[in-house]
Amino acid sequence: MAAINGGKGGDDALERYILPVLGIASLFAVWALASGSGWVSTKFLPGPGAVLAEIAKLTQEPYAGSLLQTHLLASLQKFLASFVLGAVVGVPLGLLMGRFRPMDKLIGPLFEGLRFIPPIAWVPFSILWLGTGFMAPVLVIFAGVFSSCVVNAYSGAKLADKAVLEAAQTLGAGRWITLTEVLIPAALPQIVAGLRIGAGFGWQSLIGAELIVGSTGLGYLIIQGESNLTSTVVIAGMVAIGVVGAAIDYVMRRIEGRIRRNWGK
Amino acid sequence: MRREYTNAGSTLTLSAPASPARKGRPKKGNGMKTMRGYTGAAALALLVLIWYLATGPFELVRSVKFPSIPDAYAALTYLIQPGYAGATLLQHIGSSLGLVLLGFAVAILTGIPLGILMGWSKKADAFLNPIFQLIRPIAPIAWIPLTILWFGLGMSAKVFVIWLAAFSPALINTHTGIRNVSAVLMEAAKVHGASSRRLLWSIAIPSALPQIFTGLRMSLQACWMVLVAAELVGSFMGLGHILIVATRDLDSGMIFVAMACIAILGVLMSVLLGAIERRVIPWRR
Numbered sequence: 383m384a385a386i387n388g389g390k391g392g393d394d395a396l397e398r399y400i401l402p403v404l405g406i407a408s409l410f411a412v413w414a415l416a417s418g419s420g421w422v423s424t425k426f427l428p429g430p431g432a433v434l435a436e437i438a439k440l441t442q443e444p445y446a447g448s449l450l451q452t453h454l455l456a457s458l459q460k461f462l463a464s465f466v467l468g469a470v471v472g473v474p475l476g477l478l479m480g481r482f483r484p485m486d487k488l489i490g491p492l493f494e495g496l497r498f499i500p501p502i503a504w505v506p507f508s509i510l511w512l513g514t515g516f517m518a519p520v521l522v523i524f525a526g527v528f529s530s531c532v533v534n535a536y537s538g539a540k541l542a543d544k545a546v547l548e549a550a551q552t553l554g555a556g557r558w559i560t561l562t563e564v565l566i567p568a569a570l571p572q573i574v575a576g577l578r579i580g581a582g583f584g585w586q587s588l589i590g591a592e593l594i595v596g597s598t599g600l601g602y603l604i605i606q607g608e609s610n611l612t613s614t615v616v617i618a619g620m621v622a623i624g625v626v627g628a629a630i631d632y633v634m635r636r637i638e639g640r641i642r643r644n645w646g647k
Numbered sequence: 648m649r650r651e652y653t654n655a656g657s658t659l660t661l662s663a664p665a666s667p668a669r670k671g672r673p674k675k676g677n678g679m680k681t682m683r684g685y686t687g688a689a690a691l692a693l694l695v696l697i698w699y700l701a702t703g704p705f706e707l708v709r710s711v712k713f714p715s716i717p718d719a720y721a722a723l724t725y726l727i728q729p730g731y732a733g734a735t736l737l738q739h740i741g742s743s744l745g746l747v748l749l750g751f752a753v754a755i756l757t758g759i760p761l762g763i764l765m766g767w768s769k770k771a772d773a774f775l776n777p778i779f780q781l782i783r784p785i786a787p788i789a790w791i792p793l794t795i796l797w798f799g800l801g802m803s804a805k806v807f808v809i810w811l812a813a814f815s816p817a818l819i820n821t822h823t824g825i826r827n828v829s830a831v832l833m834e835a836a837k838v839h840g841a842s843s844r845r846l847l848w849s850i851a852i853p854s855a856l857p858q859i860f861t862g863l864r865m866s867l868q869a870c871w872m873v874l875v876a877a878e879l880v881g882s883f884m885g886l887g888h889i890l891i892v893a894t895r896d897l898d899s900g901m902i903f904v905a906m907a908c909i910a911i912l913g914v915l916m917s918v919l920l921g922a923i924e925r926r927v928i929p930w931r932r
Contacts, residue, residue: 393769401773409778426797491687492694498913499906500872502788503887505879506894506902510712586786590876593791594891601789605880608792616793624785631784 428614436614446606454622456598461588464523472531473573480539501526501587505594519591526583534576538569574641578634585627714900722900732892734884743885747870750809754866758814762821787812788876800881812873813866820862824855860924867920871913
């Protein structure tokens with residue numbers, strides 16, 4: 383990375399270790415001070431210690447019907463089911479739209495319109511169509527995952543090297559072979575990028591949906607904490623949401639990185 | 648985007664849309680814009696036809712699940728005239744738009760300067776970035792319950808979450824934009840004796856502008872999504888409020904109208920931002 387401000391070698395340790403640690407430390411210090419000194423009531427902002435204790439407690443005693451890990455698992459299950467569904471429908475549709483013009487022209491405009499509806503706005507129809515049970519958030523997550531899968535698979539297929547595609551066809555590759563051996567590999571990095579973005583959207587939409595409907599999951603946990611006015615539970619749940627979100631992002635980035643490396647050669 | 652082929656019978660090929668044999672014949676003339684308009688209109692007409700047939704004569708879908716065209720029209724007129732969920736359509740839209748614009752403005756005023764600072768000074772970056780990275784994985788939507796605890800169900804809670812959602816894309820993209828300013832350009836300016844203030848204002852910020860606008864576009868989308876979520880969770884007014892009241896009433900027509908409004912306003916806002924972008928960065932295009 384080009385150093386714009388001409389950092390000297392001596393600043394290296396400062397920038398690499400001291401300042402980051404100082405940054406994190408000051409975040410926690412301000413947090414602990416704000417709640418510990420009584421400047422902000424602990425009712426609204428419990429200190430880091432109280433939140434940690436609450437997390438430990440939540441893994442032992444059920445809150446909002448289940449233990450923290452059960453809520454987490456419930457959220458993950460819903461997420462994975464809808465993520466797979468969104469990918470399985472979205473990626474092929476995007477590839478088809480990128481490859482076949484009639485498909486693009488027919489579906490493209492409708493898709494463009496639907497894309498501007500935030501996934502969370504599907505909650506009402508999700509409730510009307512799928513009820514308020516385990517399935518309720520599925521449509522919402524699907525909407526989040528689906529559109530970024532379509533968009534990225536589409537541009538992957540569009541950007542695929544025309545010459546290579548035509549060469550394959552000239553050499554007698556059938557439609558199926560062209561698709562599986564040429565188009566999909568060419569579009570793969572883009573497809574995986576779409577999956578990663580979709581996973582982020584999907585996770586966030588799931589939490590949003592769980593705030594509104596359902597009786598399990600991390601979103602449900604924090605909204606229950608809110609209605610019982612227990613901010614420790616709310617913040618503990620937020621920490622869990624953040625950890626899972628970061629883990630999903632990390633896994634997807636690893637996969638993406640591996641594919642990009644293999645394709646780079 | 649190149650679209651040189653036409654497909655006159657696009658409405659008829661629905662049964663076998665994937666058939667590559669129907670590539671259509673190449674056609675010259677007839678600007679591609681009008682062609683796109685035609686196929687778009689045809690696709691829309693087809694959709695309306697399917698909607699009409701499924702909810703009307705064939706009764707494939709019950710009106711509790713999805714409204715028929717008259718249902719949706721009735722919901723729209725009802726929403727405009729006597730109003731629904733405590734206010735008329737215009738008042739709901741005004742409330743939602745006001746909140747988004749306020750949150751977005753605050754995010755611009757905080758995210759961009761902080762992004763510039765972090766992109767410009769390595770020390771500030773080293774100090775602030777870890778804090779930011781620690782908080783960022785928590786989805787903005789997950790802040791909604793806490794902000795309700797802090798601020799109640801009124802405006803300030805929503806402005807806060809909207810700001811939170813819009814803040815990160817604005818900051819990240821500004822940061823990358825400033826970081827990726829061409830080193831050659833900077834060196835050249837330095838050689839010619841530019842002060843570091845001039846370097847920032849005349850070189851770094853202008854060259855980062857396209858990336859900054861990319862961030863703003865993502866911010867705007869995030870704002871709109873979080874606003875709807877916040878209004879769904881708890882509110883007295885706004886498009887999300889219509890959605891949640893209509894869900895309780897099992898009024899699919901009203902849900903449809905509110906969703907359509909959300910989509911249309913989303914499109915309008917991003918078009919507006921695009922127009923501003925072209926004004927601010929005339930050299931790019």
